Amino acid sequence: MLPDDVTGGELDTEARAELRTLPKELATKVARHLVMAGRLAEEDPGLAFDHAKAARRLASRVGIVREAAGIAAYHAGEWAEALAELRAARRLGAGDDAYLPVMADCERGLGRPERALDLIKSPEAKKLDAMGRVELRIVESGVRRDLGQHDAAVVTLQIPELRDKRLRPWSARLFYAYADALTEAGRESEASEWFARAAAADRDGETDAAERYAELEGLHIIDTEEEDEAEDGDAEKSDIQTDDAVADDAEQAENEAEAEAGEIEAAGDADNAAEGGDAQEAAPEAAPEAAADSGPAPATGIEFKAAEPEAPKPPAEPEEGAPDAPAVFLEPKPAEGKPAGEGPANGERPADNG
Structure with a gap:
């Protein structure tokens, strides 16, 4: 299709x-x-x-x-x-001759290393450009490894392009192949260095050089992209759970507030009923002045009792022949039309002395 x-x-x-x-x-x-x-x-x-x-x-x-x-x-x-x-x-x-390395690698894949070497050493191989020559050396190194010639596989790749300080299109593959040959030859310390170079040169991620380097160094590679996705998912899940928890807490608080309001209302009714009974019982015994000054009971759970007023002392009779004492007022002058000693009338506030 x-x-x-x-x-x-x-x-x-x-x-x-x-x-x-x-x-x-x-x-x-x-x-x-x-x-x-x-x-x-x-x-x-x-x-x-x-x-x-x-x-x-x-x-x-x-x-x-x-x-x-x-x-x-x-x-x-x-x-x-x-x-x-x-x-x-x-x-x-x-x-053209550019596909000679591919053909040699096919011979290697078919288990015919000698035929692969024949193509590598053929006159056509000498006509290849720099890219073709490097690719052919990489194939030859693999053939040497297939034949058990591990040291020869390493030497095969020790070409001028391996020491080139500038990155070339073949650099990543060449560095990787050299590191792989060093590993097969038991030279893991050197191989680790070249896997690191291959990873640095492999900007397109065509090889697993970074993983091979981490394996030799005993390191663990963390995929930051997967971690970010996991963190985003956990954060979103956490947000959902938080929203649910907030909703549950709000509902619970509302229920508790309603219950508390009901208890307060019920307690108020009970207190009012109790206070009404006490007032009825105490009304015949209380002095009229105390009943007028007591006012309404405060809205708290504490009961306040008005102090019983002291009986007024009779004024002392002046001695005969003594001069009249000056009129000194120790208490504020009562408002007109209101006898001294009585509390303020409903709706009035006492005068401010300060």
């Missing part, structure tokens, strides 16, 4: 030029399959290979199609088919 957004125009100019030997509609269909094979090479190698085989069925005599089928088979781990397709591409003039 081909997606509608894939038109075939995504191929490079050289590939589209080679497909012009086909009828237009057929060329478009083949191109769309090749585009899908390239898109899915890393995500789903098996499906990518299926698209490449579909293109091969439609145009088996086109070199670029056989080359794409070979690369897709290589990524899918189909070593024999990859080798056959790349050889066919070379015969059709499409496959």
Whole structure:
């Protein structure tokens, strides 16, 4: 099934030029399959290979199609088919020497290290560019390890590109392969250093150099992204629980307040009833002045009793011949129309002496 957004125009100019030997509609269909094979090479190698085989069925005599089928088979781990397709591409003039490391690796995957070495030492290998030469050395190091030649596998990768101070497109893969060879040779201390270098150079995360380094150093790698997601989930869950707890507490407080209000109201009714009975019993015995001054009972649980007024002493009779004493008032002058000794009338406040 081909997606509608894939038109075939995504191929490079050289590939589209080679497909012009086909009828237009057929060329478009083949191109769309090749585009899908390239898109899915890393995500789903098996499906990518299926698209490449579909293109091969439609145009088996086109070199670029056989080359794409070979690369897709290589990524899918189909070593024999990859080798056959790349050889066919070379015969059709499409496959160049750049795929020699892939072909040597296919021979290695098929368990034929001697044939892999023959390709590595072939005259065509000398024509490779810097990238091709490094890739071929990486394959050769693996072949040496397969043959049990661990020290030779290490020496094979000790090339000038290994000591290059600038990062190159091949740096991460070269550093990783060298660290892997050192590990197989029992030189774990050196391997740890080179795995660290490989991890620093691998900006796209194509290798597991960081994990290999941590394994050798006895470290534990923490995935911060997963932790952040877990913390966000815990925080959200905590917020929900907090909201529920607040709602429960509010409801409980409201219920307690209603219960307390009911108790207070009931207690007030009981107190009022008790005070009414006491007042009725004490009314005949209380002096009229005390009943007037006592006022309403305070709204507390403590009962206050008015002090009984002292009986007024009769004024002393003046001696005969003594001069009249000056009129001195020790208490505020009572308001007009109100006898001294009585409390304020309802609604009035006593005068402020200060």
